[in-house]
Amino acid sequence: MxxxxxxxxxxxxxxxxxxxxxxxxxxxxxxxxxxxxxxxxxxxxxxxxxxxxxxxxxxxxxxxxxxxxxxxxxxxxxxMGVVHQDCQFLNHLSVAENIALPLSVSGRHVDAAGDDLTELMAWVGLTHRADALPPELSGGERQRAALARAVIMSPxxxxxxxxxxxxxxxxxxxxxxxxxxxxxxxxxxxxxxxxxxxxxxxxxxxxxxxxxxxxxxxxxxxxxx
Amino acid sequence: MKVVSKDLRRLVWGDRQADRVVPPTGFTAHLTVFAAGAMAFLAVFAMALSLASGRLAVRWGDELARSSTIRIVAPLDQRAAQTEAALGILQTTAGVAFARALDDAEQQALLAPWFGADLDLQALPVPRLIEVIEEDSGFDAAGLRLRLAAEVPGAVLDDHTQWRAPLVQAANRLKLLGWLSAALLGVSVAAMITLAANAALAANAQVIAVLRLVGATDRYIAQAFIRRFTLRAFGGALVGSVIAMTALLFLPAASDTGGFLTGLGFQGWHWFLPFTIPLLAACFAFFATGAAAGRALKRLA
CATH class of the missing domain: 3.40.50.300 (P-loop containing nucleotide triphosphate hydrolases)
Structure with a gap:
């Protein structure tokens, strides 16, 4: 590969x-x-x-x-999904929107991936933080959000x-x-x-x-x- | 063509998702809109000035070039005879379309601004004026002067060239300056937008890096900025132009008492010209932001 x-x-x-x-x-x-x-x-x-x-x-x-x-x-x-040690997000968008970002930049409709997104958020244990802004997350939550963002396109x-x-x-x-x-x-x-x-x-x-x-x-x- | 129309559609209607990726910036956005509006306001005036001076130059050039004046300066008892003689010569001069002596009432009207309307022309040795309208081919002024000098000693031919030329030149220069100002304002809009876009791109370096990392193409990233600045420049310039046009609409119109000055403002279809300013501002913004974004993105991995 x-x-x-x-x-x-x-x-x-x-x-x-x-x-x-x-x-x-x-x-x-x-x-x-x-x-x-x-x-x-x-x-x-x-x-x-x-x-x-x-x-x-x-x-x-x-x-x-x-x-x-x-x-x-x-x-x-x-x-490819990339996760950094100091993962960066778009700080003005919610965690859910940040995780869905690869979908929107590749021209796919985020709404269409609703179920996948919910499932993914549950998998990384961030369902309850979906509406939080990235600066409000702890270090572990940031890493899991970055991992979720890295895999949402099924790389x-x-x-x-x-x-x-x-x-x-x-x-x-x-x-x-x-x-x-x-x-x-x-x-x-x-x-x-x-x-x-x-x-x-x-x-x-x-x-x-x-x-x-x-x-x-x-x-x-x-x-x- | 299809791609361009798709881009244009996306530019106008936007992509809600793409718009949101760049954080909103309140203060600088207002400044950009304000500066675009102010420049459009000035550009409308520069445009109005150019068009008005253009009209002035054409009028002076056209009408005055077609006409001359003969002054009969003679003692009162010979004035009528000399006027007749001069008119006789003019009738046989090639290139003269029409010649007539002004009557007392017309001369009085010409002098009214200086001496008042109650002036009795009979009491003053006012020269008689003959208005001469030329044919397109014009006439031989030097030849006419010689004939007049021989037969009508009191006649002085004034073909207006002496004072017409510098006025037409001045009006043309003014027109040029007006267009130059409008062009400079256009370039300033482009410069202002480039600065604002560069600042926005620098301020959003992290956003751009994140977008690149998750697979956004340069075009997608640039689009978000281009759309923003193009719409800002267009909106600001539209408001500025409309305000300037309203101001011009309420300027006093050109009138007879205004003399040969034409009204500053637009006439006829020229009223549509200022609407090109927001469109041009939008074009400048589109290309300036595109270039700035292109430069900024090239530096990123």
Whole structure:
């Protein structure tokens, strides 16, 4: 689905990532780990087309990122759900409207998806907060709202960048269960996290592969986790 | 064509969902509307000034070019004879369509503003005036002067060119200045809208980033801003134009006592011209916001 082929990325100063080859197969569950500043977020951004690699090629569903127009990338993002650590919302719209935002920007009628939306809100446990404004939500509620927004278009891939970074252990377990459920429904999941206990907790629920960024490269981590 | 009409329809009727994605901004919105209105108000006046000076130039150029005046300055007892002689010469001059001597009543009316209506012309050595209307081809003024000098010593031909030319030039210059002002106001509207749109785009950077992340196309994002600013510019300019037109409607009209000055204002179908100002303002806003949004969006991933 998403394929990185000998990709390198460097910021003005020096190389951050190099010789990265990665293939996210449909239905797989990957963790991406590594110390802070190793390039987890950068790698994720390469995976949803927010950054262009300095060299190498990135393909989405078989299409080369470099050959894609801006609108092509926009349409591509409708097939991917992205969750950030500090997830941003439109603060003047209610939680329900924010979760339905991908539908309205892709020209679908939000009213038509009424039942799906209600079901989704119940799944992430935000039914009672539907009319609240995003700034009124707690950290855990924000993360769950962001996850709901990421999956409302029924995307093929879910990319989450430190989704449990701002929440307590209880809530991170809950988010993990949601991600595992999505994976069991056939979605490809990639979660960047530095929280090794989260990865250990996941191992009992899902067959997850762990990728570790070290020395600018991505390695498949062994069974030591 | 189909795409354009679809865009236009969306621009006018809007997409309720798309409109809501950009947060409402009360104060700056009012400022944009006010500035558009004020500029449209000024543009209507500049337009009225241009059209009025245009009319003035045409009138002076046209009517005065077709007419000349001969003054018979002679002692009272010879005046009638010399007038007859001059009229005789004019009848045989090629290019003269019509010539007639003004009667006492007409001369009195001309002098009334200076001497009052009770003036007795017989008591004063007022020169007799002969009005000469030319044919389109015109006549040879120098030749006519020579013949008049030979046969009517008291006749002075005034073909108006001397004072007509600078007046026509001034009126034409005024017209040009008027259009230039209107054009500058148009560019200012575009500049103002660009600034306001840039400010709005900068203030809503987070909104735009979120929209990009959830798969909104540049066009969708730009549309929300373009629609807003186009409608603001159109609404403001429409109100400004209507107020300016109302003000012009209540200006005193041109009258005989106003002399050769024409009324500042619109005449006939020209009353429809100010309605182009809101449309132009909307066009300027449409393209200015589109360009600003395009630039802002290109910088985003």
């Amino acid at each position: 998403i394929e990185l082929n000998n990709v390198a990325y460097s910021y003005g100063g020096g190389a951050l990532l190099s010789e990265i080859s990665l293939k996210l197969a449909p239905g797989s569950f990957h963790f991406l780990t590594g110390p802070s500043g190793a390039g987890k977020t950068t790698l994720l951004k390469l995976c949803y087309g927010a950054l262009l690699p300095t060299s190498g090629e990135v393909t989405f569903f078989g299409d080369d990122l470099r050959k894609m127009e801006r609108d092509g990338i926009a349409v591509l993002r409708r097939r 093929d891939v879910i990319l989450a960048d430190e989704p449990t970074g701002n929440v307590d252990w209880e809530m991170s377990q809950r988010l993990l269960r949601l991600l595992v459920e999505l994976n069991k429904m056939g979605k490809t999941v990639l979660v960047a996290t530095h929280d090794l206990s989260l990865i250990r907790a996941a191992k009992s629920q899902v067959q997850a592969r762990v990728l570790r960024i070290a020395n600018q490269r991505v390695q498949l981590a062994g069974a030591d986790l």
